[in-house]
Amino acid sequence: MDKEEILEKSRQEQIDEGEVNALNTSRNLAFKIAGGLSVLFITFSLFVVKDRYAAHVVMAIFWCSYSTEYLYKYKFYKRKADMVGFISSLILGVGFGILAIVEVLWT
Numbered sequence: 001m002d003k004e005e006i007l008e009k010s011r012q013e014q015i016d017e018g019e020v021n022a023l024n025t026s027r028n029l030a031f032k033i034a035g036g037l038s039v040l041f042i043t044f045s046l047f048v049v050k051d052r053y054a055a056h057v058v059m060a061i062f063w064c065s066y067s068t069e070y071l072y073k074y075k076f077y078k079r080k081a082d083m084v085g086f087i088s089s090l091i092l093g094v095g096f097g098i099l100a101i102v103e104v105l106w107t
Contacts, residue, residue, distance in 0.1 A: 019076070026072030034065035041100070056100035063093030 041057045070086035073079070 022072060022076035026069045026076075029072065030065040030068040033068050034061050037061045037064055037097075041097075044101075044104075056096045056103065060093050060095075060097035060100060063089045063096060065093075067093055 038061055041061070067086050067090035070082050070089055074082035074086055
């Protein structure tokens with residue numbers, strides 16, 4: 001195959017390799033952060049055992065990992081919808097994290 005055949009085949013597939021790379025990078029970092037937060041909250045729960053805040057911890061991890069993905073999408077595409085997704089999911093993640101800690105410390 002020569003260069004023109006490869007380029008034509010790539011155009012027909014309609015796959016943007018830059019987009020795929022950006023999405024994979026964002027998901028990879030999101031899951032690393034989610035794993036780190038999981039370890040943090042699990043370690044915290046070993047010292048202060050409360051079952052009531054478990055749902056809040058899971059939601060905090062979920063929303064914080066999604067905020068990372070939206071941030072990387074925004075860096076790549078510069079779309080306002082991704083920035084809104086980043087800000088709203090970050091607020092939810094931090095809010096659930098604070099709620100979990102408050103429930104443990106003041107109950």
